Amino acid sequence: MEYLTGVSRKETLELSELLKEDMIGKTVKVNGAIHTIRDMGTVAFVILRKREGLIQAVFEAGSCGFELKEVKEADTVEITGIVEKNEKAPNGIEIRISGIRILSEPTEAMPLAISKWKLNTSLEAKLNYRPISLRNVRERAKFRIQEGVVRGFRDFLYREGFTEIHTPKIGAKSAEGGANLFRLEYFHRPAILQQSPQLYKQMMVGVFDRVFETAPVFRAEKHNTKRHLNEYTSLDFEMGYIDGFEDIMAMETGFLQYTMELLKKEYSRELKMLGITLPEVEKIPAVRFDEIKEMVAEKYDHKMKNPFDLEPEEEVLISRYAKEAWDADFVFVTHYPSKKRPFYAMDDPEDTRYTLSFDLLFNGIEITTGGQRIHDYTMLAEKIAARGMTQDGLEQYLGAFKHGMPPHGGLGIGLERLTMKLLGEDNVREATLFPRDLSRLEP
Amino acid sequence: MEYLTGVSRKETLELSELLKEDMIGKTVKVNGAIHTIRDMGTVAFVILRKREGLIQAVFEAGSCGFELKEVKEADTVEITGIVEKNEKAPNGIEIRISGIRILSEPTEAMPLAISKWKLNTSLEAKLNYRPISLRNVRERAKFRIQEGVVRGFRDFLYREGFTEIHTPKIGAKSAEGGANLFRLEYFHRPAILQQSPQLYKQMMVGVFDRVFETAPVFRAEKHNTKRHLNEYTSLDFEMGYIDGFEDIMAMETGFLQYTMELLKKEYSRELKMLGITLPEVEKIPAVRFDEIKEMVAEKYDHKMKNPFDLEPEEEVLISRYAKEAWDADFVFVTHYPSKKRPFYAMDDPEDTRYTLSFDLLFNGIEITTGGQRIHDYTMLAEKIAARGMTQDGLEQYLGAFKHGMPPHGGLGIGLERLTMKLLGEDNVREATLFPRDLSRLEP
Missing domain, CATH: 3.30.930.10 (Bira Bifunctional Protein; Domain 2)
Known part of the structure; x- marks a missing residue:
């Protein structure tokens, strides 16, 4: 027998917690779904989708124990990294990745480009793929x-x-x-x-x-x-x-x-x-x-x-x-x-x-x-x-x-x-x- | 054309408003359903049922412009009267009636004695008369x-x-x-x-x-x-x-x-x-x-x-x-x-x-x-x-x-x-x- 005593704080942080002023420079853990990946060569932006919004994480080859090809869109992951300011990132912050853990993986590629700002598709298609289109x-x-x-x-x-x-x-x-x-x-x-x-x-x-x-x-x-x-x-x-x-x-x-x-x-x-x-x-x-x-x-x-x-x-x-x-x-x-x-x-x-x-x-x-x-x-x-x-x-x-x-x-x-x-x-x-x-x- | 601008306070008061300390001695208007009437001869207690609870109103023959027989159980009414302290009344206050206005009247007597503290009836009867039994x-x-x-x-x-x-x-x-x-x-x-x-x-x-x-x-x-x-x-x-x-x-x-x-x-x-x-x-x-x-x-x-x-x-x-x-x-x-x-x-x-x-x-x-x-x-x-x-x-x-x-x-x-x-x-x-x-x- 053990006791349940209510909700305890998770080690992983939500967007509103990351946006607090004193978080800059801290090492944090964040989980989420990989919304999209923008590969720029030596650096790549891994955008996480969380319930409160999007978070940009920065991958640099050789700076963490994995390669970019090991992750893909629609994986759910837990990222470890340092919070940094970046005016150009969504919500003004980004996370410099030092570690990544894969929680789950998709088996098929996305039928819709959900990471676009506007879902460029018909109402009919949106409704047919409702559980996917709503990820936009x-x-x-x-x-x-x-x-x-x-x-x-x-x-x-x-x-x-x-x-x-x-x-x-x-x-x-x-x-x-x-x-x-x-x-x-x-x-x-x-x-x-x-x-x-x-x-x-x-x-x-x-x-x-x-x-x-x-x-x-x-x-x-x-x-x-x-x-x-x-x-x-x-x-x-x-x-x-x-x-x-x-x-x-x-x-x-x-x-x-x-x-x-x-x-x-x-x-x-x-x-x-x-x-x-x-x-x-x-x-x-x-x-x-x-x-x-x-x-x-x-x-x-x-x-x-x-x-x-x-x-x-x-x-x-x-x-x-x-x-x-x-x-x-x-x-x-x-x-x-x-x-x-x-x-x-x-x-x-x-x-x-x-x-x-x-x-x-x-x-x-x-x-x-x-x-x-x-x-x-x-x-x-x-x-x-x-x-x-x-x-x-x-x-x-x-x-x-x-x-x-x-x-x-x-x-x-x-x-x-x-x-x-x-x-x-x-x-x-x-x-x-x-x-x-x-x-x-x-x- | 006229404008609606939102909810305005009613002249009639609710129980929680009547219970404020400074209400004693004031003349108020209160509406509600007549839950029960206890006729003691020269005085009668008219108990009003409101959403927040019961309110006792006191009727004295000759003190207002109507007779007790003009009201009955399950009438809905608007009562005018003075708020008084009474430790024995529900919630410790009562209203001394100076006027009464009937809002609606039933056409048949109650099938259940809803004013009793415990509804003395079977679950079956309670469910058969649900809109009535819940008035208890x-x-x-x-x-x-x-x-x-x-x-x-x-x-x-x-x-x-x-x-x-x-x-x-x-x-x-x-x-x-x-x-x-x-x-x-x-x-x-x-x-x-x-x-x-x-x-x-x-x-x-x-x-x-x-x-x-x-x-x-x-x-x-x-x-x-x-x-x-x-x-x-x-x-x-x-x-x-x-x-x-x-x-x-x-x-x-x-x-x-x-x-x-x-x-x-x-x-x-x-x-x-x-x-x-x-x-x-x-x-x-x-x-x-x-x-x-x-x-x-x-x-x-x-x-x-x-x-x-x-x-x-x-x-x-x-x-x-x-x-x-x-x-x-x-x-x-x-x-x-x-x-x-x-x-x-x-x-x-x-x-x-x-x-x-x-x-x-x-x-x-x-x-x-x-x-x-x-x-x-x-x-x-x-x-x-x-x-x-x-x-x-x-x-x-x-x-x-x-x-x-x-x-x-x-x-x-x-x-x-x-x-x-x-x-x-x-x-x-x-x-x-x-x-x-x-x-x-x-x-």
Whole structure:
């Protein structure tokens, strides 16, 4: 028997440790993957890839007990050497190699030139070789930014008194119903994969007042577009005791403010590497659905097809309008038509053709749908009946309302879409580690 | 158009705000659900349930513009009144009601007496009425503890340089293969729900060096036991450049140490409410599989059936041994037999009947499986062949190894099992918001 007592420091150092001022001149050990080798004749630069970035190590023939041909790209190694200043090296330091130990070796040459600054290949090839293409430091940086977004979401909501929940993804019945469900057999019973945690998070508002979840959702939509995925990560929250759906928009604005600060503070390396300028989120304009449709139709001479629907082209025009008129990257569009919203959305008592709900657009694309929900059982039962739906499978959900629910509302944010737009990409797959779409089930 | 500028303070106060010293004597507004009403004749206690706890409000007939019969249990209300000290009230304060506004009303009486200290009902009834039974403050406190565990996991791993990833749950092929998979049709192609993110997190070690994920996993196991779920939340990490599988155990010990401190600091209210004494995690004993089996067989006169397998009964005896011999609630059991581990587990070069792997037992139940993985492509291909498996569907996974992978290992922790044991419960459903088992697909 022996005891484990926790994490002890390793002899090998990470990049941030090497960058400390007093490291210059010291002999250190560093491990990493050989990202590339630049052989200049008598001297060679061996670039190590580590989680925090690249480190240049300098090999001089005869100065250590091995020959350059003994190492190759994609070996993982442990290097011993002296830390020296070099303005031209990545991060301003390099390591003069005195010893090297090989930890592992590849068996095949790289299919992609991952050490190039920009991976010069198609999205299709990047996705086919995902575990390799992400070794490009700019490709992987995208998913560090994504980490910052989801981390910001959680940390902000913890601070605001939300409780994190984990709701089941296999269920008997879904929130939105119908056509876009993946179906499976669950021990000889029909089951579905949840399109959203909607019904569960509402039920939990009756318990915790404020809840959130960051988890996968599944949509069997037969669209192969740049903005659709069949599985994605949804950032969901739901909050009770609201005075109106404006409280939900205010909370989302707060999340965005918190997260941009977090990104600036903790992910500046990745922002710089990708050349990202974060959007301004100090104030976000909100404008009614029917009004902004009129405004863009007039300003851009756009022929409005349907006053109760929003086309993708109109989302682009609304964002253009917000940028031109208010210098805003984000814009809330409020009071969506009731027909376009699910049964649980609260209709506007002033005009029941519209709902107390909103979408948030970010540079031309919807990244959030949210709003106030019906909290009164009788009103909810009437709306279900008016839509020709049945209460089958909704007994537990409706039970929560029969036994009292506070006024509440919430939203769902598509993590990959938000990340895509922060990155300035135009295909959501660029911001998805392993996308699932009509044609892609692997890797 | 108007602007959203972030979260502004509400006029209504939360419990932690009311508990500030300078609030006594002030007139405040507080909202919440009426948890229970205790009518004493001329005076009545209206207990409000809020996310941070219970608040006692005092109603005196004639002192405000309404009558007691106008409110009932499960109404949600906004109360106006003066904060007063009362040692006997929950949290030592009460609010003398001067006004009340009803926000929402139930339509049916409660099916369970949720205001009792202990919900006096069966697990079956609690699960059937989950959105209601969780309104009991002790029931909901269990899931606050669970939040603390998953939050501790993430915060600790962020600090240790891990990157959070989101891997797909729908796939063509699974890590462990075979019998326990839920199957579905994915646009006319056969697909499965992932049993674990194993293959994905390993591939991502080649990119980020250290990764983690907290997400649902799906297991179509036909066991209906107190310890099995068909869907659960798995806390997974995988780390590269390890010196041995002891590094994984050390990291898990560090996580447990960090998390117990977080629980003490941020969740003391819930720990107290549930009467939980947190386990000691300063040092965790580790003992070999074959040795501890001999030790418990001898000490407890237990007849060992199979030297290469561990029965649930033996897990209980090992934990008993660890408690008696080392005063330990946790114990690592190392070097599991190779036959009982998946193909990617690294065999012990000293004795290939065993692996460089471990389970962590917590008071009689396995809560973690982990270990070192094979990182060499040739070794991996040989083990796959030796097991009579094919490489079909593993091309991308194996590709990562062909192109170089560092020595690495990792683990998966069952969130619900760990929570269950922290709570001192003996059925994992007590620590699962909406359990999925052989018979339960709703709510």
